Amino acid sequence: MIKGRVSFNEDTCKGCGLCVSVCPVKILKLDTSRVNAIGYTPAFCFEPEKCIACSSCALICPDVVITVERLES
Amino acid sequence: MSVIFKKTKGLTDTPFTYCPGCTHGIIHRLVAEVLEELNIIDRSVLIASVGCSVMSYEFFNCDAVQAAHGRAPAVATGVKRVRPDSIVFTYQGDGDLASIGTGEIVQAAHRGENITVIFVNNAIYGMTGGQMAPTTLPGQVTTTSPYGRDTHLQGEPIRISEMIATIPGAAFVERVTVVDPLTIRKAKTAIKKAFEVQLRNGGFSMVEVLSSCNIGWGLSPVDSLKFIKDKMVPYYPLGNFKDKGVQS
Amino acid sequence: MAKILMKGNEAIAQAAVSAGCEAFFGYPITPQNELIEYMAKYLAKNNGVFVQAESELAAINMVYGAAGAGARVMTSSSSPGIALKQEGISYCAGAELPVVIVSVSRGGPGLGGILPSQADYNQATRGGGNGDYKVMVLAPNGVQEATELVRKAFELAEKYRNPVMVMADGIIGQMMEPVEINPEPLPPVDRPWAAEGQRGRAQRNVVNSMNLDAYKLEQHNRDLQAKYERMEREDVMYETVQTDDADVLLVAYGTPSRIVKSAIATLREQGIKAGLFRPKTLLPFPSKQLKAAAQGKQFVLVAELSLGQMLVDVKLAIEGTVPVHFYGRTGGVIFEPSEIVDAVKSHRKGD
Structure with a gap:
């Protein structure tokens, strides 16, 4: 099973939710409990251990917020 | 552990000024990634147009010339003719390319101008507040077609890729979209091919990208992608309309 | 060469x-x-x-x-x-x-x-x-x-x-x-x-x-x-022809200024001292130089193949210090030297 890790350049996220909509393992959501530096509710990964490094979120992110790593194992 | 996706060097550090969820950002990134992968950032010249992408010269990490509304293909012609070693591409919306700039785009294709055109079609004038474009769908409500586009009065939407493909000078014409990871990957492949045509002096190349305008359409970002899939793609079919095969 | x-x-x-x-x-x-x-x-x-x-x-x-x-x-x-x-x-x-x-x-x-x-x-x-x-x-x-x-x-x-x-x-x-x-x-x-x-x-x-x-x-x-x-x-450029002793200053540019030169020769033969000021830069307009050249003249006559466009710049330059008159033909009609001669004469005092 391929494992991955997604990291968000949080302060450039505009909270559009496109990453959330395409994540096949449903581990992303918008953090509605706070706003980031530019006034949006940023996306984050709430179950990082489930990431499969598919890059879908990064591919559809319009603001190039997301970096994806593949964990070798 | 290895990084499999990070921001391309083809983009500057300036954050995009586009609305949340606007797919301009995806298209910018794809073009910039292609510039990096083809190792041409250093000799590329972006011709920025007028519309939402008017400030694209802030985002692409290469030299740029800002053009008047619709004139980007003429400006690109000027740059490319005097600097044929430069990679010259325009980035134009549908108001710019399909309305005020139809003369310039048709004639640049007609001359077989060795430039690449990224044509972003979102069926509306976004920057000026959501007015009707020549590409606006039948019945679509905009601020200047408040009762829906009436095709008897305002015509049927214009299909630019199909038209350009009929011009002998056009070497590569493809319509793509960016609504999910699969279509995004395909869009990038087409954009890369288009630049490869230019690298091989193959003539005019254009990629039309069906894009969203969630603010102008009055939809959420996610619903906007559904609108492209369900409403735009049936009228503007995806696919290649012209490929002289010069990119490989 | x-x-x-x-x-x-x-x-x-x-x-x-x-x-x-x-x-x-x-x-x-x-x-x-x-x-x-x-x-x-x-x-x-x-x-x-x-x-x-x-x-x-x-x-x-x-x-x-x-x-x-x-x-x-x-x-x-x-x-x-x-x-x-x-x-x-x-x-x-x-x-x-x-x-x-x-x-x-x-x-x-x-x-x-x-x-x-x-x-x-x-x-x-x-x-x-x-x-x-x-x-x-x-x-x-x-x-x-x-x-x-x-x-x-x-x-x-x-x-x-x-x-x-x-x-x-x-x-x-x-x-x-x-x-x-x-x-x-x-x-x-x-x-x-x-x-x-x-x-x-x-x-x-x-x-x-x-x-x-x-x-x-x-x-x-x-x-x-x-x-x-x-x-x-x-970088203002202009030419003056026989302006120093002139009583009448003609202002013209382009090829018509050569027609005006012929008119000036005729006028001088007839005893009327006319001179030419010819702007070579229309922008920047040689305003100061024109104003200086016009001082003490009886009047200025602007001749153009239009109905009076440079005329405005001439008037602005001269600032009302000397009367400014105009002669022009337009639509593709080119004036003859005799027309300029007649125009100058029509504005001469006492002629």
Whole structure:
């Protein structure tokens, strides 16, 4: 099973939710409990251990917020 | 552990000024990634147009010339003719390319101008507040077609890729979209091919990208992608309309 | 180098390429067609760039792109075509690009006619593009001077990073005269701002006229204005003929100024001391010099192939210190020397 890790350049996220909509393992959501530096509710990964490094979120992110790593194992 | 996706060097550090969820950002990134992968950032010249992408010269990490509304293909012609070693591409919306700039785009294709055109079609004038474009769908409500586009009065939407493909000078014409990871990957492949045509002096190349305008359409970002899939793609079919095969 | 007999349009083209013009973008329009045809013939065989654009609008935008990429470029047209180019000229001025525009003007308004006219003085000096910008305008009086001023236009365009227009009336475009064209190319000019691909350069170059910050845009406009003031200090050009002892000062530019010279000879034969002040730069206009030349004269008579366009600049220059009269023909009609003689006489006191 391929494992991955997604990291968000949080302060450039505009909270559009496109990453959330395409994540096949449903581990992303918008953090509605706070706003980031530019006034949006940023996306984050709430179950990082489930990431499969598919890059879908990064591919559809319009603001190039997301970096994806593949964990070798 | 290895990084499999990070921001391309083809983009500057300036954050995009586009609305949340606007797919301009995806298209910018794809073009910039292609510039990096083809190792041409250093000799590329972006011709920025007028519309939402008017400030694209802030985002692409290469030299740029800002053009008047619709004139980007003429400006690109000027740059490319005097600097044929430069990679010259325009980035134009549908108001710019399909309305005020139809003369310039048709004639640049007609001359077989060795430039690449990224044509972003979102069926509306976004920057000026959501007015009707020549590409606006039948019945679509905009601020200047408040009762829906009436095709008897305002015509049927214009299909630019199909038209350009009929011009002998056009070497590569493809319509793509960016609504999910699969279509995004395909869009990038087409954009890369288009630049490869230019690298091989193959003539005019254009990629039309069906894009969203969630603010102008009055939809959420996610619903906007559904609108492209369900409403735009049936009228503007995806696919290649012209490929002289010069990119490989 | 021996003089050769050349048609004005062709001589202008040859002078431009001799000066080092690398690229030409144009569109056919009478009466400047020989110019674009000469460019097509010459540039293709001499490593130059020639593009017949789909419109004047496209042509000036190609010029904008080519100049933006750092090339020495030019376009030419005539009245209705210059009207179409105004958008691009404003962009060139805003982005501070050195470009040369030759206007071989004809009669208007609208489609007008194809015979010579000076009814585009306002078009050239006031322009129809948007914004607080100015274009330098040079007005030759014949084929030889046209070749010299085209060369000068490239120098000035590069000195100021500004569009320069050579306004040749249709007479110059169409007539043949013996000319000697300077064969030396102008020295290349550094263009560190050109957008031609970074190629290792540290900074990105962006050729642009947009600025959404009002204060920055205001400053940009002030900088442009300072440039225009410098043009006025350093590069005003004019000619005076027999003005010192004259009682009457005639003001004319372009080929009609030669008709006025004939009239002056006739007037002097008849005992009327007339002189000529001829602006060679219509913008910057030689206002101070004209005002000085007009002092003490009985009156000033402005003669134009229009119904009074430069007249306004003459009046502004003279500031009411001397009476200013006008004589003009238009629509392609060219005045005879006798008409000018009669006009001068009609305003003479006691004649």
